[in-house]
Amino acid sequence: MAKALHVLLHATIVTFPILVTIVYWALLSGPATFEDTFTSWSNLSVHAFNTAFALIEIFLTNSPPPPWLALPITVVLLICYLGVAYITHDTQGFYTYSFLDPKKQGGKLAAYIIGIAVAQIVIFSVMRGLIVLRERWAVRNERVLSASVAQQGGLGRSTGNIEDDWEEVESPTTPKKVEQV
Structure with a gap:
């Protein structure tokens, strides 16, 4: 379950910032966006820098692509946010x-949603x-090993059915008494 939630979190990290940036600059920004230094910094840090961070996540990490199953879940999350x-x-x-605001937007509200x-x-x-x-590109340029090489014992992230290299550790069955000095 935790892995599935992490995959979903990653899907939101690489998509929602771009959506927020587009919606803000297309629908919400106006002359007051750069009214003073604080407002400018606030709007840029919330509605522009997040896209830069998402692009870093997309291009400079080795995270796998979000699965298609995450797409309808992200749309449901947007509906919940609405x-x-x-x-x-x-x-x-x-x-x-x-x-x-349905009173101000009328029929355009449905189009926005x-x-x-x-x-x-x-x-x-x-x-x-x-x-x-x-x-x-990374596999072709040997930046990471392909799944077939990883399955043969090579290093690198695999998209195949290789189990993670996690060590199973048993928890102690009886707690040990600590001697008091």
Whole structure:
């Protein structure tokens, strides 16, 4: 279960920052975005630098591509986040994002929600593709060993059915008494 959650976390790390950056700069930013030094730094660090960190994760690590099964789960997570935004409106009296206000947006609101879901699907597919290309490039240029070499006892990460090199350690059955001095 922990491994599956880690894989899902990785899927969000390589996709959500790009989605956040696109949504913020396309729908939410305005003249006040760079109003003063603090606002500029805050908006850049929350809505731009995260994409840089995601790109570092995509291109400079040896993480495998997220499985396709993670895609619908990330879309469900976005739906849950949308629900939290409306809970915030009901409990706090404001919309977290102005484009979620149905009174102001009308029919465009549905287009925004569907557009964000479609954007997540596209971003997931593109990021997954980039990671697959990075892996192929790394194997071709001998930056990592291919799965067949790793299965023959070589070093490197394998995408085959090789068990992890974890050592099984038994826990003690009876605790030892500590002598008091």
